[in-house]
Amino acid sequence: MSRAATRKKRRLYMVVAGLLLLGTATALVLTAFQDNLVFFYSPTDVQAKKVGEDRRFRLGGLVKDGSVVKTGSEVRFTVTDMNADLPVSYSGILPDLFREGQGVVAEGKLDRSGVFIAKEVLAKHDENYMPPEVAEALKKSGQWTGAQTDAASHKAPQN
Amino acid sequence: MTLSIAELGQFSLALALCVALVQSIVPLWGAHRGDGAMMAMARPGAVALFGLVAVAFACLTYSFVVSDFSVSVVAQNSHSDKPMLYKVAGVWGNHEGSLLLWITALTFFGLAVALTGRNLPPQLRARALSVQAMITAGFLLFILLTSNPFIRLNPPPMDGKGLNPLLQDPGLAFHPPMLYLGYVGFSMAFSFAVAALIEGRVDAAWARWVRPWTLTAWTFLTLGIALGSWWAYYELGWGGWWYWDPVENASFMPWLAGTALLHSAIVVEKRDSLKSWTILLSILTFAMSLLGTFLVRSGVLTSVHAFASDPTRGMFVLILLAVSVGGALILYAFRAPTLQGGGLFTPISREGGLLLNNLLMTTAMATVLLGTLYPLIADAFALGKVSVGAPFFNAVFVPLMVPLVVVMGIGPMLAWKRGDLRGALSRLWVALAATGLTMAGSWLYVGGTIDDLLAAFGFGLAAWLLVATLVEWAERVKLFRAPAGESLRRAANLPRAAWGMTLAHTGMALVVAGVTASSAYKGELVQSQKIGEAVRIAGYDVTLTSAATVQGPNYEAQRGIFEVRKEGELIATLTPEKRLYRSPPMPTTEAAIHTTGLSDLYTVIGDPDPALPGAYVTRLYHEPLVPLLWYGALLMAAGGLVSLTDRRHRVGAPVRKRTGAATTAAVKA
Numbered sequence: 036m037s038r039a040a041t042r043k044k045r046r047l048y049m050v051v052a053g054l055l056l057l058g059t060a061t062a063l064v065l066t067a068f069q070d071n072l073v074f075f076y077s078p079t080d081v082q083a084k085k086v087g088e089d090r091r092f093r094l095g096g097l098v099k100d101g102s103v104v105k106t107g108s109e110v111r112f113t114v115t116d117m118n119a120d121l122p123v124s125y126s127g128i129l130p131d132l133f134r135e136g137q138g139v140v141a142e143g144k145l146d147r148s149g150v151f152i153a154k155e156v157l158a159k160h161d162e163n164y165m166p167p168e169v170a171e172a173l174k175k176s177g178q179w180t181g182a183q184t185d186a187a188s189h190k191a192p193q194n
Numbered sequence: 195m196t197l198s199i200a201e202l203g204q205f206s207l208a209l210a211l212c213v214a215l216v217q218s219i220v221p222l223w224g225a226h227r228g229d230g231a232m233m234a235m236a237r238p239g240a241v242a243l244f245g246l247v248a249v250a251f252a253c254l255t256y257s258f259v260v261s262d263f264s265v266s267v268v269a270q271n272s273h274s275d276k277p278m279l280y281k282v283a284g285v286w287g288n289h290e291g292s293l294l295l296w297i298t299a300l301t302f303f304g305l306a307v308a309l310t311g312r313n314l315p316p317q318l319r320a321r322a323l324s325v326q327a328m329i330t331a332g333f334l335l336f337i338l339l340t341s342n343p344f345i346r347l348n349p350p351p352m353d354g355k356g357l358n359p360l361l362q363d364p365g366l367a368f369h370p371p372m373l374y375l376g377y378v379g380f381s382m383a384f385s386f387a388v389a390a391l392i393e394g395r396v397d398a399a400w401a402r403w404v405r406p407w408t409l410t411a412w413t414f415l416t417l418g419i420a421l422g423s424w425w426a427y428y429e430l431g432w433g434g435w436w437y438w439d440p441v442e443n444a445s446f447m448p449w450l451a452g453t454a455l456l457h458s459a460i461v462v463e464k465r466d467s468l469k470s471w472t473i474l475l476s477i478l479t480f481a482m483s484l485l486g487t488f489l490v491r492s493g494v495l496t497s498v499h500a501f502a503s504d505p506t507r508g509m510f511v512l513i514l515l516a517v518s519v520g521g522a523l524i525l526y527a528f529r530a531p532t533l534q535g536g537g538l539f540t541p542i543s544r545e546g547g548l549l550l551n552n553l554l555m556t557t558a559m560a561t562v563l564l565g566t567l568y569p570l571i572a573d574a575f576a577l578g579k580v581s582v583g584a585p586f587f588n589a590v591f592v593p594l595m596v597p598l599v600v601v602m603g604i605g606p607m608l609a610w611k612r613g614d615l616r617g618a619l620s621r622l623w624v625a626l627a628a629t630g631l632t633m634a635g636s637w638l639y640v641g642g643t644i645d646d647l648l649a650a651f652g653f654g655l656a657a658w659l660l661v662a663t664l665v666e667w668a669e670r671v672k673l674f675r676a677p678a679g680e681s682l683r684r685a686a687n688l689p690r691a692a693w694g695m696t697l698a699h700t701g702m703a704l705v706v707a708g709v710t711a712s713s714a715y716k717g718e719l720v721q722s723q724k725i726g727e728a729v730r731i732a733g734y735d736v737t738l739t740s741a742a743t744v745q746g747p748n749y750e751a752q753r754g755i756f757e758v759r760k761e762g763e764l765i766a767t768l769t770p771e772k773r774l775y776r777s778p779p780m781p782t783t784e785a786a787i788h789t790t791g792l793s794d795l796y797t798v799i800g801d802p803d804p805a806l807p808g809a810y811v812t813r814l815y816h817e818p819l820v821p822l823l824w825y826g827a828l829l830m831a832a833g834g835l836v837s838l839t840d841r842r843h844r845v846g847a848p849v850r851k852r853t854g855a856a857t858t859a860a861v862k863a
């Protein structure tokens with residue numbers, strides 16, 4: 036076989052291997068997306084959209100003042116975007132920076148009675164940090180005050 | 195005195211920008227014209243550039259050390275009562291200072307090439323240093339225009355705001371410098387790739403010159419990622435070591451691309467093949483470093499890391515990314531077809547194995563990239579606010595890594611050009627047997643249920659890689675086949691690069707075992723624990739004996755004392771803390787860990803339980819084989835270091851083959 040023909044053949048092998056891998060990766064990505072894509076909703080969204088019982092999603096907003104009740108390792112609190120409230124239940128230790136009046140993002144599902152059962156409450160590295168989604172949710176509900184951005188605009192670990 | 199220090203730094207940076215601009219043009223033009231004097235400017239230019247940036251860095255460090263709060267960055271990020279280590283670490287604990295560290299690393303690599311590349315052809319060196327200076331100029335503009343670290347405050351505040359307490363930790367003090375040396379180190383491979391494209395020639399000698407820089411960058415990046423992961427493990431108090439957080443992914447993507455580059459460059463060096471692909475990978479790897487920088491600094495992604503979100507900064511990095519990578523890719527489009535492919539090989543060969551490694555690594559990188567950017571894409575196309583979390587990455591990444599690990603065992607056993615798969619497998623019978631035994635053994639050991647099958651498979655893979663790597667090494671030194679003396683002599687004469695591979699692949703095997711055990715058998719208990727009460731986890735009885743408030747240098751802590759007993763015998767006393775720092779006022783969790791060297795017992799103390807007086811919320815984790823992750827990462831980095839000392843990087847200037855086509859291409863350029 037001539038050198039050029041072999042070269043072509045080699046190129047063909049590479050292309051076939053590459054395509055195979057790409058196909059596998061696409062299939063993996065698509066199935067994983069189907070099962071694992073987590074949407075973000077504010078309490079208002081939850082009220083309006085009637086999110087399904089079994090759907091896992093992220094809930095963001097502010098922890099309502101005076102709503103935190105701890106019993107043993109279970110914590111109940113209310114997440115609000117000032118328009119709508121949603122009760123949340125969480126078993127476990129809250130992140131260090133969890134505080135009333137501060138932004139919070141929780142991941143979990145709604146139970147039958149409409150309580151959000153959080154599997155995870157996200158920890159943030161900074162006390163002044165406002166998750167962009169929470170800021171947006173607050174803006175949407177018309178409750179945004181500029182003070183939050185000012186507090187969030189500096190101090191950051193950069194790595 | 196203190197007034198002028200910051201200005202000196204500022205002036206130094208401005209001067210550096212001038213030098214960088216000259217350096218980006220003159221040596222390049224000299225190389226084009228064949229003008230020796232203009233090309234010779236590259237080396238002193240690189241030295242001057244580093245010197246000026248180093249002066250600026252020293253000025254900023256000085257401002258932090260003496261707590262000069264008239265400098266804005268110092269006032270925002272430091273405090274007079276901070277321990278000295280964290281005053282210094284505070285230099286890069288903020289956007290402006292860390293960017294200056296970035297640039298210092300960038301010019302440091304230029305300096306290293308100028309000082310060590312004695313046997314480099316002057317044209318290649320001049321061009322590579324010019325390209326490096328262009329990147330430096332871009333970043334100097336970035337820092338001077340959008341993120342000046344030397345801005346003054348008037349009047350200066352009485353004291354600073356302090357460094358984020360999470361960063362006041364020895365692990366994190368050294369994490370960013372390591373990471374940056376890695377990120378930025380890949381700029382050198384990029385610069386060499388662009389220089390080679392301009393020159394129109396890529397050959398074995400080129401691959402050999404680039405290798406040390408890629409290796410250095412890869413080693414630092416490996417250490418940087420491992421340090422970050424270790425820090426997250428003991429500092430965040432959640433017992434996890436990897437969260438697939440966007441910022442973690444930002445450092446992981448260049449690592450994946452860089453690992454692919456490291457392996458494809460071997461094929462260029464040994465077989466003069468895969469050249470065009472290697473050049474593309476060099477560009478891609480640095481693109482990933484820049485993308486990582488963009489993701490971290492623009493604040494476009496939600497992350498457990500908090501960012502200073504400033505759109506102009508993000509825009510600037512995006513422009514830098516577009517110009518440098520876009521430019522390089524256009525150059526590549528024009529020049530790549532002229533790069534003649536060299537040695538041929540069949541799919542079953544050492545080259546074939548390395549190529550498969552490359553395909554898997556880059557595919558894995560692409561999926562991580564997609565998962566990381568998908569929230570942005572979805573937002574841009576109004577598909578809703580989504581987050582892509584660990585389940586997605588695990589579902590996609592792990593299946594891609596399985597064939598990679600399988601191939602890692604066989605690849606080194608195959609010959610160049612045309613390998614003998616059956617022969618390789620029969621030489622690997624020990625590894626095959628070990629895999630089978632490990633799978634069966636670990637499956638029975640952990641309980642032998644259907645759920646344990648996957649983990650047993652993971653342990654089998656780790657055993658496969660470990661033993662196959664050792665078999666390959668044993669064959670090289672003729673272990674048990676020759677007298678011990680000869681084996682010893684062979685081991686001593688083994689190329690350092692071969693040692694490097696053995697170490698790094700062994701490290702990977704340990705990581706696979708650690709990942710498997712920790713994802714399948716991590717034990718977790720959260721409870722309200724009374725003083726004196728014992729909780730049982732993984733055979734340990736953990737008693738909370740007391741909890742008290744203690745004072746630290748700049749914080750107050752609630753410290754719990756746990757006594758750990760195994761079969762009634764006291765084996766450890768652990769003191770986890772929950773700290774409240776004074777400036778800024780912020781709580782942190784300090785886990786206390788008892789390690790056996792193979793597994794960790796991890797304890798965290800939380801708040802007093804309001805419902806149950808005298809009780810505290812505590813978290814206990816049993817983390818099997820997690821220490822293997824750290825050993826594995828260290829072995830990988832050690833592999834990189836050992837390979838770096840390989841004889842071929844130190845002596846014997848690689849000789850370039852003179853080929854007609856290449857010379858004409860060079861002249862045309």
